[in-house]
Amino acid sequence: MSDVLLEVRDLRVHFPTADGVVKAVDGVSFTVERGHTLGVVGESGSGKSITFLTVMGLINRKSAIVSGEVLFEGRNLLEATNDELRHIRGDRIGMIFQDPMTSMHPMYRVGDQIAEAILAHRSVSKGDARARAVEALRLVGIPAPEQRARQYPHEFSGGMRQRAMIAMALVLDPDLLIADEPTTALDVTVQAQILEVIDELKQRLNIGVALISHSLATVADVSQDVMVMYAGRPIEQGTRDQVFTAPLHPYALGLLSSVPRVDRRVERLVPIEGSPPSLIHVPSGCAFHPRCPYRFAPCDTERPDLRDRGGGHADACHLSVDQKAANRRERLDMQEPVA
Amino acid sequence: MRPRKKGTWALLGALVLAGSLGLAACGGDDSGDSDTDGGGDTAAAKGGIYRVGTTDFGFNGGFDPSGEYLGWAWGLYSNLLTRQLTGYRHTEGAAGSEVLPDLAEAIPEATDGGTTWTFKIKKGVKFAPPVNREVTSKDIAYAFERIGTGSVVAQYGFYYNDIVGMAEFKDGKAKTIAGITTPDDSTIVFKTTKPVGDFPFRLAMPATGPFPKEVAGCFTKAGEYGRYLIASGPYMIKGSDALDITSCKTMKPISGFNPTKQLSLVRNPNYDAATDSTERREALPDGFEFIINTNDKDIFDKIEAGEYEDSVDAVPPDVARRYSGDDALKDRLKGNQDDRTNYIYMNLAEAPFDDVNVRKAVNWIMDKDALRKAWGGPFYGEIATHIAPATLYPGSTALDGYDPYATENSAGDLAKAQEAMKASAYDTDKDGVCDADACKDVLFMNRSIDPYVKMTPIIRDALGKIGITVKVRELPTGPAYESSGVIANRIQAGSNAGWGKDYPDASTFMVLFDGRNILPTGNSGYALVGLTAAQAKEFKIDYPKGGVPSVDADIDKCSEEVGNARSDCWAALDKKLMEEVVPWVPYLHVNNTTLLGPAVTKWDYDQFSGEAAYAHVAVDPSKQK
Amino acid sequence: MGRYIIRRLLWTVLVVVLVTLLTFVIFFVMPKGDPALRFAGKSPTPELIQEVKESLGLDKSVPEQYGLFLERLVTGDEYGWPGLGKSFQTKQAVKPELVQRAQVTITLIIGGALLWLAIGIPVGVISALRRGSALDRISMGTALFFVSAPVFWLGLLSLYVFWKKLGWLPGTGYVSFGSDPGAWFSHMILPWMVLALLFAAIYARVVRGNMIDVMTEDYIRTARAKGLSERRIVLKHELRTGITPVITLLAIDLGVLVGGTIVTETVFNLQGLGNWLLVAAQNNDLPVTLAVTVLVAIAVSLFSLIADILYAILDPRVRYQ
């Protein structure tokens, strides 16, 4: 039985510019459930960050045309006033960002910055807020949190800072945590620790998590659901197992095959050739077709819809399921998993 | 904004600034008319404070009378503060140029063949508080000791070098000056090494005291005594009575004089008018305020509004234009001859000016009227046609209507200039235009302040017509003066110069042409008239092949003359200089210009100081603001 | 920190020595007239010139004079400490006038600075917040105008309009606060405005640029994600980083302006340091020139030190490096 926290329906975010309309997000739908982690994967410019910034109400509404629905516990956040949004942000939805080095104000103490979040939403004394901030730091595994709270961000290591960011995001016991590339800027060894912290807290606090990353590997171990985005659209959605064991879309396949995996017999990196498309002049038909090794007749004219291929595993591609399976075997150089 | 101000050197002829302008040439002005009403018809009465604005005091000797060489300061001393043995009437024109006894009972005849002068001092003249004692002959003798004391820097001490024993005193070989004796407190005797006919004039200069040694003796460094000056005239510096004279150490500068703000004078309670005459000093106002206001325009606005009575600074041309055009205001505008000549000098040791024909051509071509316009037009002076102003030749008519380079409207004459130039070796093709290299990039010195800068284009334009191109250097007044005075700088010509009298005798101009006065630095005869080959060698400059004319003999001859013959002799030398030597283009006898406030009921011009005759002014306090 | 400050103070001393040395070099080595001549009368004798030289201290060799100058600066002279001697021109001690002049200049600078901060910072902040709006464009256009307008021209123009034509304000010159506070204020309005408009324009541009940079910073997004109010984000998060560099800028500008308001002082006839320096330098008044130079060099160095210290206090990243 699932407890849907966030449901996004057909979200579109378009930015009109002098050169044309940038379709940063162009029809995205997904849900995040309590106790689950949704992994959102895509290259930079695929619209994954904009999607969640829109959810948070953090994009400039004046410069963007937004349509669709963002239902958070049944309320459409796109229709909420700035003030309502402000009360949801931080309190009900916490968010952490890619670069912990720049995501904290350099001139304020870490503890004060966390306490500030508390004070923005709760009528507590400054002292209490500080105490809670220290507790939050302790919760994310920062040693000697009392002293650390009095330090400035630049005195923290990258991993510690990201932990502090997590503490800041979770200090008010939100229902949903959005983690926008939380490990990208960190050392490999630290990455795992951070993901572990997020995963552990998710379970302990029973919250929903949206974990955004440009790498499938990152989301692999901690996500229950996965969405792969390309050029502002989801091109594959499903459970972790569905997407990882049987990726359908050639792009997802490409992403997966470029991930080094220890369980693979032959170590081989197959990068996706070409670069992400311009969001102003999105290629006609399937946006991926210029880079797709399997493109064929309709790809450059007809845009494939996202279609459920069974069991909630959906993708947007003209290829038949069988063809995809064949490609998968060839590309991943492995047998169909026995599962 | 370049300041237009009364310069530091108003009396230093070489450094005449815009402030000291003389002689009325402009319509309806009143050269002969002495006691001028300041615009009101109220009878002059005692009382009130006479307020004078100035952008800068400009003292060059710290207001110590022993060294101070500023005309306006001389006016303050002799009109208001100190009484010398001799003095003047403090009025305009010839009457103001006549030397009279002041502290002395009479001007004696010189005895011993003109070398001994015995003066009797009046009784009852007392120093102002806190000194409060009678002035004695020793106070005058002390003034001469100050002149002979090097550290005091008596800038015009050279006038007293003829006193017996002065040289020995200066060198420290004698404790007193042998030629000055004081047989008793009211007698002083001067002995000179040779007859000095103008000695009474020299005794009217402020450095001759009297100074009380108990105060002045504490201040023997240049300029120091100015802030401790003890008066002997009708006024004293405000607060001087509070000076604690128990010892040198207890004396603090007198409060009424702040060199950067103001000078306040109040009546000297010890002044006895019975010892003086109203012909010399009427002393009508109860006090004087000399206020530094750096805003020249504001000074004249304040005079107009009745907040000041007068200014030391020259009237700006725009103000003069407005007043002279308004019959109701006209009378408040004064222009008085200042006995000074402004001139363009040419260096006789430097090509192309080593050729007299070139110098004549320059005289012919120069647009003197335009130059005067740069100064503000006719109100600012009379166009000069010879070296010294005619007033310095009393009794001589030799220079009446004299103008050897007369041109229409004084605007210059190209044909005559070219004719002169044709005679020059520097005009090789004889077309009347100099074509030699020597005429190219002639180094021409000028000042960087108004109105001098306004003359630069006129001079450049005029000289260009006869083929002389100039490289003009515009420097601030001081550096321009100093550079011109360094012979090694080889400045070829310049218009940064002007010269004024110290006392009314043409000799005070002719010193500029005495070859024996030429100095390697600090030289003031920029034209180098009388330069000898030996001097040229000493100064490491080339000596022109044609030599440099000398008038040393003429100067020696005239110096011995007296009376009208003396005037005629100097006038003849003036002509010789203009026609044969041609060291200058004299262009302006500058006026002193004044604007009076509405409260001024009596005003006169002091021919001696070239400024207002403060001894004869009066104000109506009811009209003051 | 302590050692850093000491090192900087030593550097200041070095700057003072070098700058005064340069002043000496320019004064003596370059061919110029001899200031002694000016005080020796119109017909000077070599002996009198020598006396004047002695009285001005110009009789000694140049290195000797420089040594004496440094010695007196450190140990004081007859007018007390620091020994700055007396002016060639006025024969008066330099120090009291230096103090008096410094008051004028400081009045000008502080009044101007308050004004330009009061104008420049809000304009910059609001322009940044309303970026691209008509208000922003007008503000930045005006700022560019005042950055481009020559101060002396603006000064003359304002005098022409407000003094000569409208008669709203008195003319130029300085009236001391003690003698007439009202006149002091009315005489300072135009100089303050003219000086302030230039700097307000510069500061508005700088603040706007800083704010725009800051507004795109990640930590501002974080602050928003925390659910802070816009007001708090602007006031506490954006302004803090947006304005900190202005404080450094201000300290440096204040230091430079101690000797750098020559043009404003000249146009408005304020008898301040800049004006004094100009006149003294033009007239070879060495003691005055040196005194002002020393003061300016110290002011520039000290204010830049203050700027650094302030920056360290305001920005913890600098403090701990």
Place this chain on the structure above:
Amino acid sequence: MRFRRDRWAMASLVFIGLLVILAFAAPLIATISGHGPNELFRDMTDDFGLPKGPNGSFWFGADGSGRDVLVRIAYGARVSLIVGVVATGVAVLIGVTLGLIAGYRGGVIDTLISRTADIVLSLPLLLFAIGIVTACGSSREGCFGGTVQPGLTLVIIVIALFSWPYVAKIVRGAVLSLREREFVEASRSVGAGDLTIMFREILPNLVSVIIVYASLLVPQNILFEAYLSFLGLGVPDSTPSWGRMISDASDIFDVAWWLMLFPGIFLLLTVLAFNLLGDGLRDALDPKADR
């Protein structure tokens, strides 16, 4: 290109173009009006030597010497442009060279150059301008062994002398960040000499920074010349300069407004145009400065 779309920058470019034409065509204007730049018209001053205002023949009136203000403004454009461009060029040349060396070599050389720049910046600049100009103007020889005479050259030297440190500091900072970049490392590893690396590898990367900075230095230097001329330290009077014209007006601005107004407007517009151009170039060339 972004620059083309910047209307103000384009307008400025047009204005500067017109100004250049004005400067070149100054003799033409003099011929058409029949008024030489140094020609004195007695009729254009009154009995008090005060200039007369604009009329049909003298559109911008006359100055205190009776010269045509319009013609002198046209000639004055030359001085402003020459000084603005040449002084900036010299300053950039010195600044870039020293900044490159300081940034690239580091160590003692860097300290020496940086400290020299600091000292120059802490000099009371006008004092030295006055000192140099006065010293060079007081004798026949000029100064620096007779190589420098007062006038345009000296003005340019003084301005360049005081503006190179700004350039040097900027360049040094940029070089420091470039020095450790891969491409520099790469060329170092293939044995390229220091000079080659400095001028062939690093310098091209600085071009846009230098262009932007130089374009912003030009208006400053135009103003600098005007200030010097205003204080009587600029070019000689026979070379018309806007700053000096305003200076000439400073004593009589209340009775001769035209003498103050017109040169001032030209100076203002010129500086404004170069500033706008500089801003435009910065926006176009420096992608970070998106404002």
